[in-house]
Structure formats: C-alpha cells, structure tokens
Amino acid sequence: MVLGRYERLRMSRRMSPGDAVWYLGENRVNPMTISSIMWFDRPIDVELFRERFEQRLLDRHPIMRQRIVPSRLPGLMPRWVDDRAFDLTRHISEDVLPDPGDQAVLQNWCSEERTIPLDRSRPMWHVSVLQGYRGGGSAIHVRIHHSIGDGLAMMALLVTIMDEYDPTTITLHDRSITDVVGGAIATGTQLLSKGAHLARHPSEAVELARDGAEMAEWAGRLLAPQLVERTVLQGQPDGSKRMAWDPDGFPLAEIKRTARANDATINDVLMTVMSGALHRYLEERQALVDDIAMMIPVNLRRPGVPLPRNLGNRIGLLPLRLPVRSEDPRERLHVLQQRMNELKQSPAPLVSRMLIVTTTMFTPVIERGIHRLNQLRSTGVLTNVPGPPLPLHIGGAELLGTIGWGGMTAHLNLSAAFVSVNGSIFSGLVTDAAITPDPELILDHLHAEYASVIERLGAG
Template identity: 35%
Template structure:
C-alpha cells in the first residue's frame, strides 16, 4: 500500500456518484485564433499541470477497506492524455458542437489518471482544446483556475492576470486560519461554529454572487432543504440517456452591454445574466407547451478563498444553493426584481456550507445510499447554473491566442441540463449542455438567452 493516499470524503462522493448516463466530469472547450502547436501544448501541460499538481499523474484505486485512494500511476506518460481529433472538412460551428456533445457521454478511463485533453483540428476559425477532467480531482472553480494557469498574457509587458478577482480583498475568515474539523462534524455541531464573526465572503465566481454566511443554524437550513418540494414536471426533468448534446454562443456577448443593462435597471451583472437565463427557460418551456412554473437551479458556491493559490492537492471545496427562478413572471423588469429579491435572501443563507457538509458526509457512505440521497435532492432542481469570471485581458496558450472558453460541471442527481456563463476579455459566452432526451436542442436555449438579453437592453430605466 506504499505511496497510496486516501481520497478525501467529498472527492469520493463525486467518484461514487458517477453512472453511465450521468458522468461526473467537468468539460471545458477553449477555442483559439489559428492553429495550436501540439509540441508546445504538450510542454505546457507537462510543466504547468502534471509537474505542479500530483493528482494529474495519479490514478484511483480501492483501499484496504474499499474506500478510494490515490496512487501514482505506473508507467505514466502525460502524452497519452493529449490526443488530436479532427472535425469534418466542411464542418461549421454546429459540427464542432456535435463533436463536443459526443465526448460529453464518453467516460474517462479509470485505469489511468482521470483527465484527457483533445486538440481539435479543422474547427472554424482555429484549433480547439477540449479538456475533460473528473470532478473527484477538484471542483469547477479550482479546475478553471488550473486551466487558466496554463496561459500567458498576450502582451508580454503586462502582469499576468489569470483570475478576475472582485475589487474588494477576499479576507480569510477565522475559520480559514485554523485547522478545520471535517465538514460532517462541522454540520453536526451546527453552522454557528463554522460561521462565526468574520466569516469568509465568497466573491463573485459563481452565480450566487457574494454569499455572506451569517448566523442561522445549519440544522434549520438542512431541514428547509429536505422539505423543499420537487420541481414541477416539465421537459427539463425525467430519465436520462447515454447521449449528450452541447451548444454555446457563436458570437460572444459584450460584457459592457450587460453592465449597461444592469446600471439602467438597478441590478448587477449577475442579476441581469440570471434574469436572461430565467427568461430563456420561460421561452423554451413555452415553445414546448409546458407549464410556465418556477424551477430551481442548483448553483455551486465557492468556499475556497480566491486570494490564495489553488493547493497542490486540489480537491473539492464548495457547496450548492437552490435558487428558485421566477419563470412564471412574463414582464422582464418584474422578473429582474424578483431575481434580485431571491438572491438577496440566499446571501444570508448558510445553505452552501450545509450542502458542503452533506456532500462530505455522503462520501463516507456506501455508494448506493449516496446515490439515493443525491437522487432525492436532484428532484428538487431542474438545472445546474454556473458563472465563472476569467481573465480580464487576452491570454494565450502554447503561443496561440485564446478567443473564448466555455465549460460545464456535472449535473448530479439526474439533473439533465447545465447552463454555464464564462466572462473573458470583456465578453461573456453562454453554454448549454444537456441530456438529449431532456433538452435535445440546446441551441434553442442559447438563442433564447440572447433574445432575453436584447429585451433587457431595450428596457427604459
């Protein structure tokens, strides 16, 4: 057993959650201006990924009592985790989306370290890197930071800015400065012990924005989650199949346009984006003649300070909140105000910490029990929504300028729809990944999102 390290319980939870029709895999699509040099890309991956973070050269093996462990992969060759693909010669943007959708349903090889990069040649405009990484390695916010650490600023005279921090400093809390008890124990003691004065403010990397975890007892928040009724029946919910589909903006959205709409309507960038997502769901459900009822989005919330480097051991450190999207409201301005009201309520909620503790506890339970609990929680939401800010300035990877990026986290609990928003160099890209049996035409949701942003932009103050 020499050289083996027990997997953290929350990481194990994501490993155990995986099923053939519901892979626990984080997928990123990066597109470039022109060709990417394969040998330079290999060198960057080797130096900045494999040599910096041990998890990328380790595989998962069962431990002496059955729990998963990390072990250095024998005869590990990083080049075996970087392969090339080619889209058909006359493929357009839709052809690239189809290729990515196909790979969303392909599991990673568990006999090897759980990641793979595909360099896609022949895509319209330039080469594409398709990155697939298992959630047991780390959470989405950490892996996004890791991927961006592979890049360099385009202007050699500028300071590398690989993460879009909020203007205010992110101060570690009293909890951050001392060794922490396991999440399940923190939850058992009640959220008060983990949420004392000076609680860490989670900056804006995830749609929930700045969540201040104050005061309320974790038991009350957990009870509220357990009695939350299932989401209404709709085309968004139901059994999942093996085929996945994906779509994203072929033309990115100017971030300044979103900010201008927020200034005019009295909301933040996140408020405007969430309102556009809600309106897009309303349009989509209406086109399917489905009831226009409110649905919940599972929103990951970062619990790791962004002012410190991602640790070498990576891992998962996040929670989720259930955000009820006001789909029933037809008027965009009223919808925006309701989104702001519900977001304000979540900012005072300890839900994220509570769900983090639940995930850590589930990682210690048998896989069958964990799946049953996750499935019950999954009935209470219809989609997963994430929003991650990237670099403010243009960056390059292996000498090629990055034009844009989109990514998706897994949809646990048999949720069949993921909506991702990623900002980079003054632009926002919306991406939709879904189970083909639930949302077979994700491009329709992307188009509806753009239409909703247009509607918000034309509203008078």
C-alpha cells in the same frame, strides 16, 4: 524496481470526502466530468501545448499523474495512486475536425466526447486539440473528473498554460465569493472555535446558538428542498449528451451597465436572461410552469490563495428557483434579487459544503437516495465562472472564447453556464439527448432574451 501492493498503498494518499463525493456519486448516464472548451484564431502547436502542460500543470500538481483506486473496505475513501504507466500522449491527443469544421461539427465532436466516461484505469482527464475549426482556427476540449477539482480550479489551471501567465498579475476573482457567501464561513468558524470564550460570555453563546439553529434549519431545507412542478426538461436520461454554445459572446460592459442601472449584480442579470430563455422554450412547448429549480455552485475558496498541489473541490451547491412564468424581465429580476438576497444572508453555502462532505459517510444506498430526492426537486446546474479580463494566447494563437460545465448527479438533465473572459461573456448548455435533444433552441432563445433584457432594463 517493482513495487508490491503494500508499498504502492503506503506511497498513496486517501481521497478527501469533499472530493470522493464526486467519484462515488456518478452513474452511467451522468459521469462526473467537467468539460471546458476553448477556441482560437489559428492552429495550436500541440508539442508546445504538451510541454507547457507538463511543466506548468503536471509538475506542480502531481494529482494529474495519479489514478483512483477504490477501497476494498466499506466506508473508506478511495486512494490516489501514482500511475506508473503514465503517458502524456495518451492524455493529450490531436485531431483534425471533419469538413466543414464549423460550429455544428465542433459541437457534435465535443458532445460525443462528453458522452464517453473517462477511463478509470488511468488518471481521469483528457485533452483533445482539434485543428481546422472555422477554416484556419482550432479548439481545445478539456475533460477532467470532478474528484480532481472544481470548475474554478479548472479555469485557474487552463490560465497557467497561456503565454501571458504570470501568477503575480493574473488572478481569478470569483464574483460568487462576495455576491453569495457573505458571512457564512465566518459563522461556521465561530461555531467551531469559540467554546472557551462562550463559557465566559453567555450572551454571545445565545447569539451563536441562534446561528447554529439557522444552520440546522438550512440543512433541512437543502436535504429536502421545496418541490416544484415537473417540466419537459426533466425525465429519464440515457447518457447521450448534446452541447450547444455561443462562440461570439455578449459584451460584459453592456451587462455591467444594465446591472448598475437596476442596482443589481452581473449574476442577477444573467439569471434574468436565463430565466427568460427558459420561459420562451417552455412557452413554445405549451409547458410553462411557475418556477424551475436549479443548483448554483458557489466557490468557497478564499480570494488570492494559490491552488493547492492536490487541487480538490471547495464548493457548495445552493438551490435557486428561476421564475420562468413571467415574460417581464423587470419582474423576473426583482424576484431573483429577493431569492438571491435570502441566500446571501444565510449560512446556506457553508451548510451545503458540510452536507456534500457528509454524504460520503452514508451507505451507497442512502447516498443514491439523497441524490434521487434532490433530482425530484431540481432540473439541473447553472454556473457563472469569471475568467481573466485580458487577451490570452497559446503560442501566439489568440483565445477567442471559452465555455465550461460541471458534472450532474443522479438523473439531472440540464447544465447551463456563463463564462467571462477578455471583456465578453459566453453562454452554453449541455443536455441529455433523451430528454432535451435541442439545446441549441434554448441558446437561440437566450440570444433573443438577452436583447430584450438589454433593451428594457439597460441604461440606454
């Protein structure tokens, strides 16, 4: 039966503002694409992969079969509409890497794919299964539009296709829930729901009024963050992306010991390492500054709650200034702890989420203005995503490592990421080639800085 436009719209659903902001906010040089790369010790059976993908992802999450239809009326959100021509083979392809199939070849292949925007006429995701990596291995490059879901949602989806997947035993615990969000969600809920109670308890009303004032203050700080000195990591991107990541990883246990020895979190230590790597890169170019401003995604999902059928985004974005002037890791760690503690004790995560949703209600001109304003105050995005702490396989092929990055707004250049799985933490970067054509050099500095941090701050 052929459905008319009215019937198709009636069977569709309106995109939520929290998802639409990622669709409406992308541009030609920075598509809102989340990329995830996994590498394995042997070839992937692509037919088994397609079968699992269909049964465990597509059947559970119908949004993966839907395309986006923009609204014809200003101010209305786009719609999710079933793609009647959906063909799984268009979305999951298989290729053989060119010789010699080494790390450089894989990085170049994935960089070229990351540069190409996803097809807006189809469901906005694609998976490349790449055989011949490092001889007898393989790799998988997943690209999914940010409007479908956030980075933690993507990690949860990828876990479902593994041999070991069991929803009762494998869960994702996001460190940022306990390390960063603190009481922000509770404060916001109180502000929205306590009206009748507060009328009878005016002293509590005063306290919540102070919380509301603090949230308003943070709204101003997030909309107009503190200006920082511009660096060689900022400029005008042209849309050509460069990827670099470490296929071997760092021992998670070593980072945990270093964190405990300094009364710090894993995230504190990783931020210290990244700050030191950027210090080395900038110093090499005689371009040192005091701070580099990065946006830190914070997961606002409640631990243990299954992903909804329509996936979606539940994140906030927090501004964190990385102290890159100092070459002393202990000093950098101390400064980062102070700055992170301020964020932990604030309603910033919830306020950020509210602002992200609210921007979809602005006109495109105002929304672009806000993105550009933040670009003047930020260099990029820095993420830390925890995965399952156990070995994973697809059809017997062992997962050796994984890395992933989100999209970037306006003209931001740098996306840096840490991802942990099976006792290792992997690091990687995406940059725009017009500004930073050599992310592998930052990665080299990150390796050197990691060794320095472990030596100087480790428990011995």
